[in-house]
Amino acid sequence: MSRTVDTVVIGAGQAGLAVSHELTTRGVEHVVLERHEAGARWRRETWASLRLLTPNWMNVLPGAGPTGDDSDGFITATAFADHLDRYAASFGAPVETGAAVEVLRRRGERFEVTTAAGTWRAGNVVVATGWCDQPVVPAFADDLAATNLVPSAYRRPADVAPGGVLVVGASATGVQLAHEMRLAGRDVTLAVGRHSRVPRSYRGMDMFWWLGRIGALDRTIDTMADAHDARHEPSLQLVGRPDRASLDLLTLQAIGVRLVGRVVGGAGSHLAVDPDLAGRVADAECRLDQMLQRIDEHIAASGLETEVLAPDRRPPVGPIDAVAELDLRAAGIRTVLWATGHRREYPWLQVPVLDATGEIRQHRGVTPVPGLYVLGQRFQHRRASNFIGGVGVDATFVAAHVANRIAGRGVPLPATVEEPSRVR
Numbered sequence: 001m002s003r004t005v006d007t008v009v010i011g012a013g014q015a016g017l018a019v020s021h022e023l024t025t026r027g028v029e030h031v032v033l034e035r036h037e038a039g040a041r042w043r044r045e046t047w048a049s050l051r052l053l054t055p056n057w058m059n060v061l062p063g064a065g066p067t068g069d070d071s072d073g074f075i076t077a078t079a080f081a082d083h084l085d086r087y088a089a090s091f092g093a094p095v096e097t098g099a100a101v102e103v104l105r106r107r108g109e110r111f112e113v114t115t116a117a118g119t120w121r122a123g124n125v126v127v128a129t130g131w132c133d134q135p136v137v138p139a140f141a142d143d144l145a146a147t148n149l150v151p152s153a154y155r156r157p158a159d160v161a162p163g164g165v166l167v168v169g170a171s172a173t174g175v176q177l178a179h180e181m182r183l184a185g186r187d188v189t190l191a192v193g194r195h196s197r198v199p200r201s202y203r204g205m206d207m208f209w210w211l212g213r214i215g216a217l218d219r220t221i222d223t224m225a226d227a228h229d230a231r232h233e234p235s236l237q238l239v240g241r242p243d244r245a246s247l248d249l250l251t252l253q254a255i256g257v258r259l260v261g262r263v264v265g266g267a268g269s270h271l272a273v274d275p276d277l278a279g280r281v282a283d284a285e286c287r288l289d290q291m292l293q294r295i296d297e298h299i300a301a302s303g304l305e306t307e308v309l310a311p312d313r314r315p316p317v318g319p320i321d322a323v324a325e326l327d328l329r330a331a332g333i334r335t336v337l338w339a340t341g342h343r344r345e346y347p348w349l350q351v352p353v354l355d356a357t358g359e360i361r362q363h364r365g366v367t368p369v370p371g372l373y374v375l376g377q378r379f380q381h382r383r384a385s386n387f388i389g390g391v392g393v394d395a396t397f398v399a400a401h402v403a404n405r406i407a408g409r410g411v412p413l414p415a416t417v418e419e420p421s422r423v424r
Contacts, residue, residue, distance in 0.1 A: 005031050007124040007402055008113050010104070012038040012095050014061060015376030015391045016128035017084060020093045021062045022392075022399030028406060032093055033115055035100035039084035041132065045152035046077040049180060051240035052388070053172055055206055059388040061087060062395060067388075072206065074240025080388075105350040111371065124402050127360065128375040131386075133344045141338065143267040146328050149337045151177065157184035163334025164188070166271075166326070168263050170195040171235040174339035175247050179239075182257050187332060190252060192277055193262035197237045197284045197316060200246040202295060204309040207238070210295045217384040224379075228357070231379045232341075237284075249281065249317045259320055269329040275322040285316045365398040371405065373398050 007023060009016045012034035023030045036044065052059060052075050056068040059075070064087050068075045075083070088095055099117040104125060106112075113120040135150035142148070147161055151173050154160070157180060164187035167178040174190065182188040198207050211217050224230040239247040249259060261274035274280075292311070299305055326333075344359060353360055353367050360374045361367055364381045367374060374380075375398055376391055384390030 002119045002121060003031075004121045005029055006122060006406055007031075007126065008033060008111070008120050008122040009126045009128055010101055010113070011128035011130060011376070012084075012088070012093070012097075013041060013128065013130055013376065014039070014084060014388050015130060015395065016126070017088050017093055017095075018061050018392050018395035019126055019128060019375055019399050020088075020095075021064075021091050022395050023402065024091050024093070025063070026399055026403040028399070028403050030094060031120065032095045033099040033101060033113065033120070034095055034097050035116075037085075037097050038088050038093075038095055039081040041130070041152075042077045042081035042084070045132075047151065047154050047177070047180075048156045050077040050176075051075065052077070052080060053236070053238045053240050054208060054387050054389070055240070058208055060392070061388065062392040063091060072244070073242065101348050103348050103350060106369075111351075124371045124373070124405065126365075126373045126375055126398060126402070127346075127349070129344075129346075130376040131344070131378045132342045134342060135338060136340045136343050137338045138263075138265075138340075140266055141336065144271065144328065144336060145269045146333055147335045149335055151337070151339055154337065157181050157186060160186070160337075161334050164332040166191060166328070166331075166333045166336045167339055168336060169193060169339035169341070170237065170249065171339070171341075172238050173235075175237055175249075175252060176239050177337055177339060178252055178257050179247055179255070181337075182252070182255050188252075188256075189258045189260060189326070189331065189333065190249075191260050191263045191273060192249065192280055193234075193274075194280060195234045195237050195284050197248055197288050198291065199248075199314075200238060200241075200244055202292065203299070203311060206244075207236070210298075214294050214298050216291075216294075217382065217387075217390070219383050220381055221379050227379075231377070246314075248314070250314055253318050259317065260323055260326055269327055271326040271328060273323060273326055275324040277320050277322060281316050281320070365394055366401060373402065 006028055007030035009020055009030055009032040012032045016032050020032050055072050056066045056075055057071040059067040067080060067083050099115040101115050103114040110121050110123055111125045165181050166189045167174050168191045170190055170192040178188050178190045202210055221227050237248060261277040264274055265272040351369055353369050355361050362374045365373050365375050375394055378386045380394050385394050
Protein backbone atom coordinates (compact mmCIF):
# COMPACT_ATOMS: atom_id res chain seq x y z
CA MET A 1 0.00 0.00 0.00
CA SER A 2 1.31 3.44 -0.96
CA ARG A 3 0.18 6.65 0.75
CA THR A 4 0.93 10.25 -0.16
CA VAL A 5 1.66 13.09 2.25
CA ASP A 6 3.36 16.48 2.09
CA THR A 7 6.15 15.59 4.53
CA VAL A 8 7.56 12.48 6.17
CA VAL A 9 9.48 12.76 9.44
CA ILE A 10 11.69 9.75 10.25
CA GLY A 11 12.09 9.23 13.99
CA ALA A 12 9.83 10.05 16.96
CA GLY A 13 12.39 11.13 19.53
CA GLN A 14 12.59 14.68 20.81
CA ALA A 15 13.83 15.98 17.44
CA GLY A 16 11.13 14.29 15.36
CA LEU A 17 8.35 15.31 17.77
CA ALA A 18 9.63 18.89 17.98
CA VAL A 19 9.53 19.31 14.19
CA SER A 20 6.14 17.55 14.12
CA HIS A 21 4.83 20.19 16.54
CA GLU A 22 6.21 23.00 14.40
CA LEU A 23 4.84 21.49 11.18
CA THR A 24 1.44 21.11 12.88
CA THR A 25 1.36 24.77 13.89
CA ARG A 26 2.06 25.68 10.25
CA GLY A 27 -0.66 23.40 8.89
CA VAL A 28 1.78 21.13 7.08
CA GLU A 29 0.36 17.66 6.45
CA HIS A 30 2.88 15.10 7.67
CA VAL A 31 3.48 11.72 9.26
CA VAL A 32 6.13 10.68 11.81
CA LEU A 33 7.53 7.20 11.16
CA GLU A 34 8.94 5.34 14.18
CA ARG A 35 10.28 1.78 14.27
CA HIS A 36 9.24 1.25 17.90
CA GLU A 37 7.36 3.84 20.00
CA ALA A 38 7.86 7.56 20.63
CA GLY A 39 11.04 8.16 22.62
CA ALA A 40 12.05 4.51 22.24
CA ARG A 41 15.78 5.08 22.78
CA TRP A 42 15.08 6.64 26.18
CA ARG A 43 13.23 3.47 27.19
CA ARG A 44 15.18 0.75 25.40
CA GLU A 45 18.78 1.98 25.19
CA THR A 46 19.52 3.59 28.57
CA TRP A 47 20.59 2.15 31.90
CA ALA A 48 18.07 1.93 34.73
CA SER A 49 19.45 4.74 36.92
CA LEU A 50 20.14 7.27 34.15
CA ARG A 51 19.04 10.87 34.65
CA LEU A 52 19.34 13.62 32.06
CA LEU A 53 22.52 15.69 32.30
CA THR A 54 20.65 18.93 31.72
CA PRO A 55 18.43 20.52 34.40
CA ASN A 56 14.68 20.47 33.81
CA TRP A 57 14.50 24.19 32.97
CA MET A 58 16.72 23.49 29.97
CA ASN A 59 14.63 20.65 28.51
CA VAL A 60 11.70 22.62 27.08
CA LEU A 61 10.44 21.55 23.65
CA PRO A 62 8.28 23.79 21.41
CA GLY A 63 4.81 24.19 22.91
CA ALA A 64 5.67 22.14 26.02
CA GLY A 65 6.38 22.91 29.63
CA PRO A 66 9.39 21.89 31.77
CA THR A 67 10.15 18.20 32.20
CA GLY A 68 9.74 18.16 35.98
CA ASP A 69 8.29 19.91 39.00
CA ASP A 70 11.74 20.94 40.23
CA SER A 71 13.11 23.27 37.56
CA ASP A 72 16.67 22.72 38.80
CA GLY A 73 16.27 18.93 39.10
CA PHE A 74 17.24 16.15 36.72
CA ILE A 75 14.53 13.89 35.32
CA THR A 76 15.08 10.16 34.80
CA ALA A 77 15.32 8.73 31.31
CA THR A 78 12.10 6.75 31.78
CA ALA A 79 10.23 9.81 33.05
CA PHE A 80 11.48 11.77 30.05
CA ALA A 81 10.15 9.06 27.71
CA ASP A 82 6.78 9.44 29.46
CA HIS A 83 7.07 13.20 28.95
CA LEU A 84 7.56 12.64 25.21
CA ASP A 85 4.42 10.48 25.12
CA ARG A 86 2.40 13.29 26.73
CA TYR A 87 4.02 15.84 24.43
CA ALA A 88 3.04 13.87 21.31
CA ALA A 89 -0.53 13.48 22.58
CA SER A 90 -0.81 17.19 23.41
CA PHE A 91 -0.89 18.21 19.75
CA GLY A 92 -1.98 14.93 18.17
CA ALA A 93 1.36 14.07 16.61
CA PRO A 94 0.68 11.76 13.64
CA VAL A 95 3.08 9.03 14.78
CA GLU A 96 3.06 5.70 12.93
CA THR A 97 4.70 3.06 15.15
CA GLY A 98 6.19 -0.20 13.92
CA ALA A 99 7.25 1.62 10.76
CA ALA A 100 10.99 0.98 10.54
CA VAL A 101 12.33 2.63 7.39
CA GLU A 102 13.82 0.17 4.92
CA VAL A 103 14.49 2.41 1.91
CA LEU A 104 14.42 6.15 1.23
CA ARG A 105 14.87 6.97 -2.43
CA ARG A 106 14.05 9.69 -4.93
CA ARG A 107 11.18 9.00 -7.36
CA GLY A 108 10.96 11.83 -9.86
CA GLU A 109 10.14 15.03 -7.97
CA ARG A 110 9.11 13.21 -4.81
CA PHE A 111 10.60 10.87 -2.25
CA GLU A 112 9.54 7.29 -1.69
CA VAL A 113 9.86 5.94 1.85
CA THR A 114 9.45 2.20 2.17
CA THR A 115 8.79 0.92 5.69
CA ALA A 116 7.81 -2.30 7.44
CA ALA A 117 4.27 -0.91 7.56
CA GLY A 118 3.93 0.28 3.98
CA THR A 119 5.21 2.89 1.54
CA TRP A 120 4.88 6.68 1.68
CA ARG A 121 5.38 9.21 -1.09
CA ALA A 122 6.23 12.75 -0.02
CA GLY A 123 7.61 16.01 -1.35
CA ASN A 124 9.71 16.54 1.79
CA VAL A 125 11.50 14.26 4.24
CA VAL A 126 13.03 15.17 7.60
CA VAL A 127 15.56 12.64 8.89
CA ALA A 128 15.34 12.89 12.70
CA THR A 129 17.02 9.66 13.75
CA GLY A 130 19.42 11.51 16.03
CA TRP A 131 23.11 11.53 16.82
CA CYS A 132 23.26 8.51 19.16
CA ASP A 133 22.83 5.78 16.58
CA GLN A 134 25.42 2.97 16.57
CA PRO A 135 27.96 2.53 19.42
CA VAL A 136 31.58 3.01 18.44
CA VAL A 137 33.58 -0.12 19.26
CA PRO A 138 37.06 -0.69 17.77
CA ALA A 139 37.61 -3.66 15.49
CA PHE A 140 40.16 -5.25 17.82
CA ALA A 141 37.54 -5.57 20.59
CA ASP A 142 36.49 -8.98 19.23
CA ASP A 143 40.04 -10.24 19.75
CA LEU A 144 40.08 -9.47 23.48
CA ALA A 145 39.74 -12.14 26.15
CA ALA A 146 36.76 -10.41 27.72
CA THR A 147 33.06 -9.82 27.14
CA ASN A 148 32.32 -6.62 25.22
CA LEU A 149 29.41 -4.45 26.32
CA VAL A 150 28.06 -1.11 25.11
CA PRO A 151 26.06 1.41 27.18
CA SER A 152 22.86 0.90 25.16
CA ALA A 153 22.87 -2.78 26.20
CA TYR A 154 23.72 -2.12 29.85
CA ARG A 155 20.94 -1.83 32.43
CA ARG A 156 22.40 -2.39 35.93
CA PRO A 157 25.54 -3.80 37.60
CA ALA A 158 23.84 -7.06 38.57
CA ASP A 159 23.36 -7.91 34.89
CA VAL A 160 27.10 -7.74 34.15
CA ALA A 161 29.08 -10.99 34.38
CA PRO A 162 31.07 -11.45 37.62
CA GLY A 163 34.60 -10.09 37.69
CA GLY A 164 36.33 -6.80 37.13
CA VAL A 165 35.11 -4.22 34.64
CA LEU A 166 37.09 -1.96 32.35
CA VAL A 167 35.15 1.14 31.29
CA VAL A 168 36.64 2.76 28.19
CA GLY A 169 35.88 6.46 27.89
CA ALA A 170 35.77 9.22 30.52
CA SER A 171 33.09 11.53 29.20
CA ALA A 172 29.64 11.73 30.79
CA THR A 173 28.61 8.12 30.13
CA GLY A 174 31.92 6.54 31.07
CA VAL A 175 32.32 8.25 34.42
CA GLN A 176 28.71 7.53 35.39
CA LEU A 177 28.98 3.84 34.60
CA ALA A 178 32.36 3.52 36.33
CA HIS A 179 30.88 5.21 39.40
CA GLU A 180 27.79 2.99 39.44
CA MET A 181 29.75 -0.23 38.95
CA ARG A 182 32.21 0.67 41.71
CA LEU A 183 29.45 1.56 44.17
CA ALA A 184 27.99 -1.87 43.45
CA GLY A 185 31.23 -3.41 44.74
CA ARG A 186 32.88 -4.21 41.42
CA ASP A 187 36.59 -3.77 40.71
CA VAL A 188 36.61 -1.00 38.11
CA THR A 189 39.30 0.38 35.84
CA LEU A 190 38.61 3.49 33.77
CA ALA A 191 40.53 4.14 30.53
CA VAL A 192 40.71 7.92 30.18
CA GLY A 193 41.03 9.54 26.79
CA ARG A 194 40.19 13.08 25.72
CA HIS A 195 37.54 14.53 28.03
CA SER A 196 36.00 17.82 29.18
CA ARG A 197 36.03 18.22 32.94
CA VAL A 198 33.51 20.69 34.33
CA PRO A 199 31.95 21.03 37.78
CA ARG A 200 28.20 20.48 38.13
CA SER A 201 27.97 23.98 39.55
CA TYR A 202 30.34 26.91 39.84
CA ARG A 203 30.07 29.81 42.23
CA GLY A 204 26.60 28.68 43.26
CA MET A 205 24.99 28.23 39.83
CA ASP A 206 24.62 25.26 37.49
CA MET A 207 27.33 25.08 34.82
CA PHE A 208 24.75 25.21 32.02
CA TRP A 209 23.42 28.47 33.47
CA TRP A 210 26.90 29.94 33.17
CA LEU A 211 27.42 28.55 29.66
CA GLY A 212 24.23 30.31 28.65
CA ARG A 213 25.25 33.57 30.32
CA ILE A 214 28.61 33.73 28.51
CA GLY A 215 27.05 32.89 25.13
CA ALA A 216 28.72 29.49 24.72
CA LEU A 217 25.44 27.69 23.98
CA ASP A 218 24.48 30.19 21.27
CA ARG A 219 27.75 29.93 19.39
CA THR A 220 27.12 28.74 15.82
CA ILE A 221 28.98 26.11 13.86
CA ASP A 222 29.97 28.76 11.29
CA THR A 223 32.20 30.42 13.89
CA MET A 224 34.18 27.27 14.70
CA ALA A 225 37.62 26.74 13.19
CA ASP A 226 36.87 23.08 12.39
CA ALA A 227 33.23 22.01 12.16
CA HIS A 228 34.06 18.29 12.29
CA ASP A 229 36.13 18.65 15.46
CA ALA A 230 33.45 20.83 17.05
CA ARG A 231 30.78 18.20 16.41
CA HIS A 232 32.98 15.44 17.82
CA GLU A 233 34.36 17.16 20.90
CA PRO A 234 33.97 15.05 24.06
CA SER A 235 30.75 15.52 25.98
CA LEU A 236 30.93 17.31 29.30
CA GLN A 237 31.99 15.15 32.24
CA LEU A 238 28.73 15.69 34.10
CA VAL A 239 26.06 13.74 35.93
CA GLY A 240 22.49 14.70 36.78
CA ARG A 241 21.86 13.77 40.43
CA PRO A 242 19.30 14.87 43.03
CA ASP A 243 22.15 16.19 45.22
CA ARG A 244 23.60 18.12 42.24
CA ALA A 245 27.08 16.79 43.03
CA SER A 246 29.94 16.78 40.55
CA LEU A 247 31.43 13.56 39.21
CA ASP A 248 35.05 13.66 38.10
CA LEU A 249 38.20 11.56 38.05
CA LEU A 250 39.17 12.58 41.57
CA THR A 251 35.78 11.42 42.87
CA LEU A 252 36.24 8.07 41.13
CA GLN A 253 39.74 7.65 42.51
CA ALA A 254 38.44 8.31 46.01
CA ILE A 255 36.09 5.29 45.83
CA GLY A 256 38.73 2.98 44.38
CA VAL A 257 38.44 3.25 40.61
CA ARG A 258 41.81 2.70 38.92
CA LEU A 259 42.70 5.17 36.16
CA VAL A 260 44.72 4.25 33.07
CA GLY A 261 45.31 5.99 29.75
CA ARG A 262 43.42 5.84 26.48
CA VAL A 263 43.04 2.38 24.91
CA VAL A 264 45.00 2.19 21.64
CA GLY A 265 44.89 -1.51 20.74
CA GLY A 266 44.97 -5.03 22.03
CA ALA A 267 44.50 -8.75 21.55
CA GLY A 268 43.80 -11.61 23.91
CA SER A 269 44.51 -10.58 27.48
CA HIS A 270 46.81 -7.70 26.56
CA LEU A 271 45.50 -4.20 26.06
CA ALA A 272 47.77 -1.37 24.92
CA VAL A 273 47.09 2.01 26.54
CA ASP A 274 48.54 5.47 26.09
CA PRO A 275 50.92 6.04 29.01
CA ASP A 276 50.41 9.82 28.89
CA LEU A 277 47.37 9.91 31.15
CA ALA A 278 48.82 12.95 32.91
CA GLY A 279 48.88 14.80 29.59
CA ARG A 280 45.20 14.03 28.93
CA VAL A 281 44.29 15.27 32.39
CA ALA A 282 46.37 18.43 31.91
CA ASP A 283 44.67 19.17 28.57
CA ALA A 284 41.23 18.89 30.17
CA GLU A 285 42.34 21.10 33.06
CA CYS A 286 43.62 23.74 30.65
CA ARG A 287 40.27 23.86 28.83
CA LEU A 288 38.46 24.08 32.17
CA ASP A 289 40.70 26.96 33.26
CA GLN A 290 39.84 28.84 30.07
CA MET A 291 36.10 28.27 30.58
CA LEU A 292 36.12 29.36 34.21
CA GLN A 293 38.19 32.41 33.35
CA ARG A 294 35.53 33.46 30.85
CA ILE A 295 32.88 33.03 33.52
CA ASP A 296 34.88 35.02 36.08
CA GLU A 297 35.41 37.82 33.56
CA HIS A 298 31.68 37.86 32.82
CA ILE A 299 30.92 38.03 36.54
CA ALA A 300 33.26 40.98 37.02
CA ALA A 301 32.00 42.82 33.93
CA SER A 302 28.30 42.36 34.80
CA GLY A 303 28.56 43.28 38.47
CA LEU A 304 27.63 39.86 39.81
CA GLU A 305 30.56 39.63 42.24
CA THR A 306 28.39 40.25 45.30
CA GLU A 307 25.66 37.82 44.18
CA VAL A 308 27.66 34.63 43.61
CA LEU A 309 29.90 32.44 45.70
CA ALA A 310 33.67 32.67 45.69
CA PRO A 311 35.53 30.38 43.26
CA ASP A 312 36.04 26.82 44.50
CA ARG A 313 38.45 24.54 42.64
CA ARG A 314 39.30 20.86 43.11
CA PRO A 315 42.45 19.21 41.79
CA PRO A 316 41.76 17.09 38.68
CA VAL A 317 43.18 13.79 40.00
CA GLY A 318 45.36 12.30 42.69
CA PRO A 319 48.55 10.33 41.97
CA ILE A 320 48.35 8.27 38.78
CA ASP A 321 50.43 5.44 37.31
CA ALA A 322 51.75 5.75 33.78
CA VAL A 323 51.22 2.27 32.32
CA ALA A 324 51.55 1.28 28.66
CA GLU A 325 49.84 -2.11 28.90
CA LEU A 326 46.97 -3.63 30.83
CA ASP A 327 46.79 -7.39 31.38
CA LEU A 328 43.07 -8.12 31.53
CA ARG A 329 43.49 -11.60 32.97
CA ALA A 330 45.95 -10.53 35.66
CA ALA A 331 43.70 -7.60 36.59
CA GLY A 332 40.67 -9.87 36.84
CA ILE A 333 38.82 -7.92 34.15
CA ARG A 334 36.06 -10.00 32.59
CA THR A 335 34.02 -7.25 30.90
CA VAL A 336 34.99 -4.25 28.75
CA LEU A 337 32.30 -1.57 28.60
CA TRP A 338 32.89 0.68 25.59
CA ALA A 339 31.63 4.19 26.44
CA THR A 340 33.32 5.57 23.36
CA GLY A 341 30.55 7.48 21.63
CA HIS A 342 28.39 6.85 18.58
CA ARG A 343 28.48 6.87 14.81
CA ARG A 344 25.66 7.28 12.34
CA GLU A 345 24.57 4.66 9.83
CA TYR A 346 22.03 5.19 7.06
CA PRO A 347 21.87 1.87 5.15
CA TRP A 348 18.34 2.76 4.02
CA LEU A 349 19.27 6.19 2.63
CA GLN A 350 19.56 5.88 -1.16
CA VAL A 351 19.90 9.59 -1.84
CA PRO A 352 23.40 11.00 -2.60
CA VAL A 353 23.71 13.25 0.44
CA LEU A 354 26.42 11.65 2.61
CA ASP A 355 29.90 13.16 2.90
CA ALA A 356 33.20 11.25 2.91
CA THR A 357 32.80 10.42 6.62
CA GLY A 358 29.28 9.05 6.20
CA GLU A 359 27.50 12.06 7.74
CA ILE A 360 24.59 13.87 6.11
CA ARG A 361 25.72 17.08 4.46
CA GLN A 362 23.64 19.96 5.76
CA HIS A 363 23.56 23.58 6.80
CA ARG A 364 21.05 24.39 9.52
CA GLY A 365 19.35 21.09 8.68
CA VAL A 366 18.93 21.85 4.97
CA THR A 367 20.70 19.30 2.76
CA PRO A 368 21.89 19.82 -0.85
CA VAL A 369 18.97 17.65 -2.05
CA PRO A 370 15.83 19.83 -2.35
CA GLY A 371 13.17 18.70 0.08
CA LEU A 372 15.50 16.56 2.21
CA TYR A 373 16.27 17.79 5.73
CA VAL A 374 17.99 16.48 8.84
CA LEU A 375 17.38 17.29 12.49
CA GLY A 376 18.91 16.32 15.82
CA GLN A 377 22.54 16.49 14.72
CA ARG A 378 25.17 17.50 17.23
CA PHE A 379 26.03 21.20 16.86
CA GLN A 380 23.58 21.27 13.93
CA HIS A 381 23.72 25.04 14.01
CA ARG A 382 24.29 26.19 17.58
CA ARG A 383 26.14 24.42 20.35
CA ALA A 384 22.77 24.13 22.13
CA SER A 385 21.54 21.94 19.24
CA ASN A 386 23.14 19.09 21.14
CA PHE A 387 20.67 19.45 24.02
CA ILE A 388 16.95 18.70 24.29
CA GLY A 389 15.97 22.33 24.73
CA GLY A 390 18.15 23.39 21.81
CA VAL A 391 16.60 21.10 19.22
CA GLY A 392 13.42 23.18 19.22
CA VAL A 393 15.15 26.16 17.58
CA ASP A 394 16.46 23.93 14.80
CA ALA A 395 13.01 22.32 14.45
CA THR A 396 11.40 25.74 14.04
CA PHE A 397 13.85 26.67 11.31
CA VAL A 398 13.44 23.39 9.42
CA ALA A 399 9.63 23.45 9.69
CA ALA A 400 9.52 27.03 8.40
CA HIS A 401 11.76 26.02 5.50
CA VAL A 402 9.46 23.09 4.65
CA ALA A 403 6.34 25.28 4.85
CA ASN A 404 7.89 27.93 2.61
CA ARG A 405 8.91 25.30 0.09
CA ILE A 406 5.41 23.83 -0.04
CA ALA A 407 3.91 27.29 -0.43
CA GLY A 408 6.38 28.16 -3.18
CA ARG A 409 7.63 31.23 -1.33
CA GLY A 410 11.22 30.49 -2.22
CA VAL A 411 14.02 28.84 -0.31
CA PRO A 412 16.39 28.86 1.44
CA LEU A 413 15.25 31.09 4.26
CA PRO A 414 17.59 33.87 5.36
CA ALA A 415 19.89 33.16 8.28
CA THR A 416 18.09 35.76 10.38
CA VAL A 417 15.40 33.41 11.68
CA GLU A 418 15.01 34.23 15.37
CA GLU A 419 17.00 31.97 17.67
CA PRO A 420 15.88 32.80 21.21
CA SER A 421 18.13 31.74 24.05
CA ARG A 422 16.84 28.90 26.24
CA VAL A 423 18.69 30.28 29.25
CA ARG A 424 16.54 31.80 31.96
